[in-house]
Amino acid sequence: xxxxxxxxxxxxxxxxxxxxxxxxxxxxxxxxxxxxxxxxxxxxxxxxxxxxxxxxxxxxxxxxxxxxxxxxxxxxxxxxxxxxxxxxxxxxxxxxxxxxxxxxxxxxxxxxxxxxxxxxxxxxxxxxxxxxxxxxxxxxxxxxxxxxxxxxxxxxxxxxxxxxxxxxxxxxxxxxxxxxxxxxxxxxxxxxxxxxxxxxxxxxxxxxxxxxxxxxxxxxxxxxxxxxxxxxxxxxxxxxxxxxxxxxxxxxxxxxxxxxxxxxxxxxxxxxxxxxxxxxxxxxxxxxxxxxxxxxxxxxxxxxxxxxxxxxxxxxxxxxxxxxxxxxxxxxxxxxxxxxxxxxxxxxxxxxxxxxxxxxxxxxxxxxxxxx
Amino acid sequence: xxxxxxxxxxxxxxxxxxxxxxxxxxxxxxxxxxxxxxxxxxxxxxxxxxxxxxxxxxxxxxxxxxxxxxxxxxxxxxxxxxxxxxxxxxxxxxxxxxxxxxxxxxxxxxxxxxxxxxxxxxxxxxxxxxxxxxxxxxxxxxxxxxxxxxxxxxxxxxxxxxxxxxxxxxxxxxxxxxxxxxxxxxxxxxxxxxxxxxx
Numbered sequence: 001x002x003x004x005x006x007x008x009x010x011x012x013x014x015x016x017x018x019x020x021x022x023x024x025x026x027x028x029x030x031x032x033x034x035x036x037x038x039x040x041x042x043x044x045x046x047x048x049x050x051x052x053x054x055x056x057x058x059x060x061x062x063x064x065x066x067x068x069x070x071x072x073x074x075x076x077x078x079x080x081x082x083x084x085x086x087x088x089x090x091x092x093x094x095x096x097x098x099x100x101x102x103x104x105x106x107x108x109x110x111x112x113x114x115x116x117x118x119x120x121x122x123x124x125x126x127x128x129x130x131x132x133x134x135x136x137x138x139x140x141x142x143x144x145x146x147x148x149x150x151x152x153x154x155x156x157x158x159x160x161x162x163x164x165x166x167x168x169x170x171x172x173x174x175x176x177x178x179x180x181x182x183x184x185x186x187x188x189x190x191x192x193x194x195x196x197x198x199x200x201x202x203x204x205x206x207x208x209x210x211x212x213x214x215x216x217x218x219x220x221x222x223x224x225x226x227x228x229x230x231x232x233x234x235x236x237x238x239x240x241x242x243x244x245x246x247x248x249x250x251x252x253x254x255x256x257x258x259x260x261x262x263x264x265x266x267x268x269x270x271x272x273x274x275x276x277x278x279x280x281x282x283x284x285x286x287x288x289x290x291x292x293x294x295x296x297x298x299x300x301x302x303x304x305x306x307x308x309x310x311x312x313x314x315x316x317x318x319x320x321x322x323x324x325x326x327x328x329x330x331x332x333x334x335x336x337x338x339x340x341x342x343x344x345x346x347x348x349x350x351x352x353x354x355x356x357x358x359x360x361x362x363x364x365x366x367x368x369x370x371x372x
Numbered sequence: 373x374x375x376x377x378x379x380x381x382x383x384x385x386x387x388x389x390x391x392x393x394x395x396x397x398x399x400x401x402x403x404x405x406x407x408x409x410x411x412x413x414x415x416x417x418x419x420x421x422x423x424x425x426x427x428x429x430x431x432x433x434x435x436x437x438x439x440x441x442x443x444x445x446x447x448x449x450x451x452x453x454x455x456x457x458x459x460x461x462x463x464x465x466x467x468x469x470x471x472x473x474x475x476x477x478x479x480x481x482x483x484x485x486x487x488x489x490x491x492x493x494x495x496x497x498x499x500x501x502x503x504x505x506x507x508x509x510x511x512x513x514x515x516x517x518x519x520x521x522x523x524x525x526x527x528x529x530x531x532x533x534x535x536x537x538x539x540x541x542x543x544x545x546x547x548x549x550x551x552x553x554x555x556x557x558x559x560x561x562x563x564x565x566x567x568x569x570x571x
Contacts, residue, residue, distance in 0.1 A: 023375045129503030130428050137432040140440020144412055146448050151405060166448055
């Protein structure tokens with residue numbers, strides 16, 4: 001499967017043509033995809049915020065933002081600017097260092113996790129061998145940031161919110177990791193590229209959602225819980241806890257939490273589409289279309305076309321899931337904390353364990369379908 | 373590869389400094405909360421050192437287990453019982469500090485001796501497996517390290533069952549601390565009145 005655009009190689013060759021050594025070329029190359037992904041993540045957040053406002057308005061039969069730009073598309077930028085110029089307040093009795101470090105610790109692991117999100121065969125920052133495991137490990141750092149900001153705020157509600165966030169995150173991490181493990185078992189690899197390639201055989205029919213329906217649902221529920229989206233937004237349950245761990249935050253520090261939660265939502269949606277919905281794959285394999293039209297698969301035109309289809313498909317699938325998440329947020333009530341922990345420990349954990357066991361059994365019984 | 377080696381050296385220096393200073397902070401700081409958070413930083417830096425040694429799976433496992441589980445639980449426990457109380461001054465604090473320092477220095481000298489006597493250079497440095505290491509770790513866990521692996525899991529299971537029994541005293545027919553019979557009808561209710569208001 002060594003095909004597709006390799007921008008890094010072409011870029012390095014171009015710089016070498018200009019007379020630079022390969023090391024310098026590599027160093028010049030390194031920040032480019034990182035910056036690109038960072039910009040993509042932030043733009044994705046802006047789009048999601050706009051979608052959230054518009055869809056919630058539709059769900060409540062309102063119009064939603066209307067005056068800032070056409071259909072209010074500039075509203076998220078106005079929000080961001082407002083947060084940027086707001087006064088940065090640290091409460092007098094708060095612990096200044098931890099208060100500042102908390103939001104950073106929440107945001108950084110989420111952004112680091114974009115390292116492994118592929119938009120095409122070679123369109124990702126780094127194809128690290130441990131791939132999806134890196135994301136699981138990084139997402140386990142986040143509760144420390146939440147606990148830190150909850151503690152540093154010196155406020156009962158904040159502390160309770162932080163504790164809830166940590167408890168929730170720990171309990172839902174286990175079924176999440178177990179359902180990822182079932183996918184890894186089928187792929188024989190932790191790399192996100194391999195996971196997508198394993199699903200690319202027969203277009204939509206070979207997507208993992210057909211082979212792992214239980215895993216898909218468990219993963220999606222856990223991903224929503226990890227993002228603290230509404231059916232599971234107990235850490236910031238506004239009727240009980242004011243705003244949870246972010247009660248005392250204002251200005252840019254609050255914006256970091258806000259940004260972090262939305263980037264995390266998009267990241268989760270992207271990962272669901274990578275793990276279960278074929279990643280960048282078109283419902284009908286692009287190779288089949290090219291064969292049908294009698295076009296050579298390695299022609300530059302086809303390569304560019306495939307790459308753009310890949311990016312469009314990944315983003316489309318992710319935003320479909322974001323849409324479902326937003327719809328869920330504005331139509332479902334919040335669960336109680338005991339219901340939340342019951343769901344995690346007594347329902348999702350056994351189900352995902354059974355799913356893993358059944359997947360292993362099916363892999364032994366039908367290696368051509370479940371072996372990868 | 374001079375740039376790569378320089379980067380590696382800078383990363384190693386920074387990580388080692390963070391480990392040493394962080395570990396000192398964990399021991400010496402008065403505030404237990406700061407100590408707990410610094411411990412997380414130390415674990416992260418150790419994971420970074422693993423990463424420098426091309427052991428990415430071990431590094432990620434270190435982050436997941438030590439930062440994501442152990443450290444979060446430590447902080448969680450500290451915050452659940454976070455009473456702002458002044459600890460009682462200990463009488464013979466000086467002699468205790470001297471004894472603990474001497475024990476630590478003895479251990480340090482032992483480590484230094486290991487460092488000096490062991491042969492660290494690998495037979496063939498080109499033989500590093502890098503990304504393959506995940507598969508190798510799995511193979512070892514299911515062949516020659518199978519028994520220690522299983523014994524460790526049994527140990528963890530025992531610890532977990534013990535913790536559950538200690539935390540949920542109402543599953544026993546007799547209360548552990550008072551020796552009185554427990555009212556089994558109230559088993560789903562809070563265990564506090566169950567244990568204390570018995571005559």
